[in-house]
Amino acid sequence: xxxxxxxxxxxxxxxxxxxxxxxxxxxxxxxxxxxxxxxxxxxxxxxxxxxxxxxxxxxxxxxxxxxxxxxxxxxxxxxxxxxxxxxxxxxxxxxxxxxxxxxxxxxxxxxxxxxxxxxxxxxxxxxxxxxxxxxxxxxxxxxxxxxxxxxxxxxxxxxxxxxxxxxxxxxxxxxxxxxxxxxxxxxxxxxxxxxxxxxxxxxxxxxxxxxxxxxxxxxxxxxxxxxxxxxxxxxxxxxxxxxxxxxxxxxxxxxxxxxxxxxxxxxxxxxxxxxxxxxxxxxxxxxxxxxxxxxxxxxxxxxxxxxxxxxxxxxxxxxxxxxxxxxxxxxxxxxxxxxxxxxxxxxxxxxxxxxxxxxxxxxxxxxxxxxxxxxxxxxxxxxxxxxxxxxxxxxxxxxxxxxxxxxxxxxxxxxxxxxxxxxxxxxxxxxxxxxxxxxxxxxxxxxxxxxxxxxxxxxxxxxxxxxxxxxxxxxxxxxxxxxxxxxxxxxxxxxxxxxxxxxxxxxxxxxxxxxxxxxxxxxxxxxxxxxxxxxxxxxxxxxxxxxxxxxxxxxxxxxxxxxxxxxxxxxxxxxxxxxxxxxxxxxxxxxxxxxxxxxxx
Ligand SMILES: *[C@@H]1O[C@H](CO)[C@@H](O)[C@H](O)[C@H]1NC(C)=O
Ligand SMILES: [Zn+2]
Numbered sequence: 001x002x003x004x005x006x007x008x009x010x011x012x013x014x015x016x017x018x019x020x021x022x023x024x025x026x027x028x029x030x031x032x033x034x035x036x037x038x039x040x041x042x043x044x045x046x047x048x049x050x051x052x053x054x055x056x057x058x059x060x061x062x063x064x065x066x067x068x069x070x071x072x073x074x075x076x077x078x079x080x081x082x083x084x085x086x087x088x089x090x091x092x093x094x095x096x097x098x099x100x101x102x103x104x105x106x107x108x109x110x111x112x113x114x115x116x117x118x119x120x121x122x123x124x125x126x127x128x129x130x131x132x133x134x135x136x137x138x139x140x141x142x143x144x145x146x147x148x149x150x151x152x153x154x155x156x157x158x159x160x161x162x163x164x165x166x167x168x169x170x171x172x173x174x175x176x177x178x179x180x181x182x183x184x185x186x187x188x189x190x191x192x193x194x195x196x197x198x199x200x201x202x203x204x205x206x207x208x209x210x211x212x213x214x215x216x217x218x219x220x221x222x223x224x225x226x227x228x229x230x231x232x233x234x235x236x237x238x239x240x241x242x243x244x245x246x247x248x249x250x251x252x253x254x255x256x257x258x259x260x261x262x263x264x265x266x267x268x269x270x271x272x273x274x275x276x277x278x279x280x281x282x283x284x285x286x287x288x289x290x291x292x293x294x295x296x297x298x299x300x301x302x303x304x305x306x307x308x309x310x311x312x313x314x315x316x317x318x319x320x321x322x323x324x325x326x327x328x329x330x331x332x333x334x335x336x337x338x339x340x341x342x343x344x345x346x347x348x349x350x351x352x353x354x355x356x357x358x359x360x361x362x363x364x365x366x367x368x369x370x371x372x373x374x375x376x377x378x379x380x381x382x383x384x385x386x387x388x389x390x391x392x393x394x395x396x397x398x399x400x401x402x403x404x405x406x407x408x409x410x411x412x413x414x415x416x417x418x419x420x421x422x423x424x425x426x427x428x429x430x431x432x433x434x435x436x437x438x439x440x441x442x443x444x445x446x447x448x449x450x451x452x453x454x455x456x457x458x459x460x461x462x463x464x465x466x467x468x469x470x471x472x473x474x475x476x477x478x479x480x481x482x483x484x485x486x487x488x489x490x491x492x493x494x495x496x497x498x499x500x501x502x503x504x505x506x507x508x509x510x511x512x513x514x515x516x517x518x519x520x521x522x523x524x525x526x527x528x529x530x531x532x533x534x535x536x537x538x539x540x541x542x543x544x545x546x547x548x549x550x551x552x553x554x555x556x557x558x559x560x561x562x563x564x565x566x567x568x569x570x571x572x573x574x575x576x577x578x579x580x581x582x583x584x585x586x587x588x589x590x591x592x593x594x595x596x597x598x599x600x601x
Contacts, residue, residue, distance in 0.1 A: 005031045184400070
């Protein structure tokens with residue numbers, strides 16, 4: 001079934017015809033039915049009483065798929081709602097700042113946010129996108145929350161966000177997330193204060209308050225989730241470059257195929273697996289000329305232990321060079337756990353696949369490695385202090401800036417799914433969390449009945465988010481562990497694991513386990529000799545240590561490290577006093593009416 005569905009999805013993604021779309025939907029529908037049947041069969045057994053722990057775990061994975069516990073009618077309804085929300089999201093079009101064109105999709109809008117430096121048009125685009133998507137899906141989302149919670153309760157959970165956490169099989173998950181986030185926050189606040197000082201210079205006091213939170217539209221990204229696109233505004237040493245090898249790739253005549261061959265050589269140099277022949281035969285490594293295809297890069301496991309493919313519309317530049325290594329890391333994971341039973345052919349937890357793939361990039365994009373593969377003239381230890389700080393700044397804009405956003409998303413879901421009036425408060429809760437955790441405020445007052453969280457794809461698409469926060473931690477934990485095996489000396493950000501069989505051994509041990517063991521055991525393998533298997537922010541902090549020191553010095557004159565919130569910030573999203581009054585009136589109206597009736601009688 002998995003093979004059939006992946007084949008049909010592949011056919012459509014690489015050749016977007018109506019025929020292929022219909023076939024894909026047919027297969028997906030069959031799969032949904034199949035899932036329901038296997039769930040029913042699994043629930044005929046009491047998984048809690050299975051003596052074999054491996055069987056018990058697999059049976060539990062099958063039996064606690066929560067949505068299938070709904071009646072057929074409601075099961076269909078929730079699927080229908082999600083696909084309607086996806087459709088609405090995909091079809092939003094907005095007008096550009098001059099209103100000369102009104103066919104901007106999200107990619108156009110996102111490109112605009114990344115490149116434009118005019119506060120008014122950034123604000124316009126931000127507002128257009130948020131005002132367009134929220135109202136279209138709000139009612140559907142509210143019904144979806146209701147159904148998802150019903151499903152969770154049928155499985156014995158208090159709400160759907162609690163049910164979603166159970167894939168981590170870790171009762172202390174939320175504590176560990178909060179604890180690691182507390183460790184990252186001081187670093188984030190330094191980065192935040194530094195970036196604000198630069199934005200203050202660029203946009204002036206009317207747009208940026210010198211000690212306040214930052215408005216969401218200035219950070220080069222629709223959700224202010226990663227800030228690398230405003231690198232040019234905040235670069236520490238403008239006279240020094242960052243490490244960009246695009247020019248060198250072009251000069252040396254690289255092709256998409258050669259980039260992938262080079263990525264493969266990275267993995268085989270560690271003693272990991274080469275790509276199978278089917279990979280080279282069937283992957284889509286360039287944008288097809290004669291048909292339409294979805295160009296988002298992705299790595300595919302066809303579940304038959306034979307077919308593994310990458311789909312990427314590769315251009316020859318540094319970003320695609322990194323992405324090729326990233327996608328191939330997913331294939332390495334697939335290949336390594338292919339001998340596991342089907343249900344264990346997965347990352348150790350939902351953050352592991354992404355964490356592993358990104359940990360490889362920490363090695364691949366750093367100057368030590370680029371020098372070794374002949375894409376840079378000077379190696380890591382020869383590069384100047386200034387260049388290194390520039391590089392760490394760029395990495396920090398990607399990764400440190402991302403931590404609070406990645407953490408915040410599912411904290412918000414916990415509020416929406418977990419409290420009785422969650423959906424009524426979902427917009428003010430969204431902004432109150434963003435202000436508290438990220439220091440971000442909307443560019444202007446948001447309506448109480450708005451739905452700004454819907455601007456982020458994962459919300460209408462029903463995709464959990466905490467995995468990205470876990471992945472961020474795991475990325476640095478894996479990297480640190482591989483670098484320790486390599487016997488790397490010097491700053492962590494210059495470590496390259498290329499050609500290290502020792503690093504390869506520890507990685508392949510981890511990859512082979514797939515999901516067959518609890519992820520804490522997998523982390524324990526990684527921290528061999530070190531701490532026990534826990535999520536930890538320490539390797540990330542070690543990586544950014546030189547930047548942290550630099551920021552502390554650069555921020556000496558800043559009035560506030562982090563942000564000070566004022567009433568005017570809360571006023572951007574808190575219900576107006578009048579509105580609160582109305583709500584109290586609604587609640588007491590009933591009593592009041594009784595009162596009046598009493599008097600009339
Ligand atoms: C694309 O799909 C159509 C079916 O809709 C098929 O006839 C055609 O051969 C496919 N093209 C390629 C290049 O695979
Ligand atoms: Zn990935």
